[in-house]
Amino acid sequence: MVILHLLAPTTAGGLERVVHSLALGQRSRGHRVEVAAILDADVAAHPFFVPLDRAGVRTHRLVIAPRAYPEERRAVASLVRGMAPDVVHSHGYRTDVVDGAVIRRLRVATVATAHGFTAGSWKNRLYELLQRRALRRFDAVIAVSRPLRDMLVQSGVPVERVHLVPNAWANIVELLDRDAARAALGIDGAGFVIGWVGRISREKALDVLVDALPTIDDLRPTVCVIGEGSERQAVEARARQVGVADRLRWAGLMTEAARYFKAFDAFVLCSRTEGVPMALLEAMAAEVPVVATRVGGVPTVVGEEQALLVQPDRPAALAAAIRQVHDDRPAAAARARSARQRLLAEFGPDAWLKRHEEVYRSALGVRTGTSPGP
Numbered sequence: 001m002v003i004l005h006l007l008a009p010t011t012a013g014g015l016e017r018v019v020h021s022l023a024l025g026q027r028s029r030g031h032r033v034e035v036a037a038i039l040d041a042d043v044a045a046h047p048f049f050v051p052l053d054r055a056g057v058r059t060h061r062l063v064i065a066p067r068a069y070p071e072e073r074r075a076v077a078s079l080v081r082g083m084a085p086d087v088v089h090s091h092g093y094r095t096d097v098v099d100g101a102v103i104r105r106l107r108v109a110t111v112a113t114a115h116g117f118t119a120g121s122w123k124n125r126l127y128e129l130l131q132r133r134a135l136r137r138f139d140a141v142i143a144v145s146r147p148l149r150d151m152l153v154q155s156g157v158p159v160e161r162v163h164l165v166p167n168a169w170a171n172i173v174e175l176l177d178r179d180a181a182r183a184a185l186g187i188d189g190a191g192f193v194i195g196w197v198g199r200i201s202r203e204k205a206l207d208v209l210v211d212a213l214p215t216i217d218d219l220r221p222t223v224c225v226i227g228e229g230s231e232r233q234a235v236e237a238r239a240r241q242v243g244v245a246d247r248l249r250w251a252g253l254m255t256e257a258a259r260y261f262k263a264f265d266a267f268v269l270c271s272r273t274e275g276v277p278m279a280l281l282e283a284m285a286a287e288v289p290v291v292a293t294r295v296g297g298v299p300t301v302v303g304e305e306q307a308l309l310v311q312p313d314r315p316a317a318l319a320a321a322i323r324q325v326h327d328d329r330p331a332a333a334a335r336a337r338s339a340r341q342r343l344l345a346e347f348g349p350d351a352w353l354k355r356h357e358e359v360y361r362s363a364l365g366v367r368t369g370t371s372p373g374p
Helices: 014-028 047-055 069-083 093-105 122-135 146-154 178-185 206-219 232-241 257-263 278-285 315-327 329-346 349-368
Strands: 002-007 032-039 058-063 087-091 109-114 140-143 162-164 193-197 222-226 248-252 266-269 290-293 308-310
Touching: 002 014, 002 069, 002 093, 014 032, 014 047, 014 087, 014 278, 014 349, 032 047, 032 069, 047 058, 058 069, 069 093, 087 093, 087 349, 093 109, 093 122, 109 122, 109 349, 122 146, 140 146, 140 349, 146 162, 162 349, 178 257, 193 206, 193 257, 193 278, 206 222, 206 232, 206 315, 222 257, 232 248, 257 278, 266 278, 266 315, 278 290, 278 329, 290 315, 290 329, 308 315, 315 329
Parallel strands: 002 032, 002 087, 032 058, 087 109, 109 140, 140 162, 193 222, 193 266, 222 248, 266 290, 290 308
Antiparallel strands: none
């Protein structure tokens, strides 16, 4: 097939890593794959492109001024006409809402992945409402977890066009060993290190981890935060308020963050809501003990044999689970080994890539009238 992936990338995140894995995997399976990114500024060294450029995947940088949506539609239409893809696969609310209709007018099959809905501010809730309405018109929609699938159907997306395809892990980066990873992150080689990776926003709940830290201060942990986001200042203020600011090491945004996971003695995912987070799969791949909240698709990826699961918004429970990892290292290592084994057995790339091909064929059927369409 000829496949075009379309997104408006942030500097780093799970959605972006999914696109990397898809593009590289589909190319290895013989498809012609290109990736188009909507950018607000001409950033020659945008980190999103690093693994794609390294692998020789053709990319298109569509630099569009903020809110210049007619210009964006024209640019996307011109690219699609010139490339003539079989399928355009959209990722994220901007391209779902702004560009889906113009692509369908060119009689090209459209697929979108719902990576997750975060709610949050009124503006974000509005964008997600518009996205769910836009998804009703796509030829196929991929949900990365069953709760997301159910939400899409309840939102009016025809059930026959919603496909459950949980995220998978593909080995596209080389992991640093423990010492090298800690050195790269500027962390002392000794000591108990908790890793937290993600967008610093309310739904990712870094504030809950901060509130858990006073309970385990006797462990003298270092919390390495990889990521950035709108809630960073509020989280920093909270850390000062509860007396744990010196425990946090702010690494900022890092290209290919998965390379550094072996620096961690525990990986904490304390989100209030999730789909199937790529950072969780990357922690499993690095064989790092996992403490995670029981939200979204997380319990379908790890069970009690692979991770310690707690309820969201429970700092005391989160602290107790982290202490358990610290105090019983053999049991934590056994869970981490089991998690990696489950990852390789159930979340490898081959079946995942085949499922995407099936979804694409379904979308092509909708466009050609051989499957139920909009």
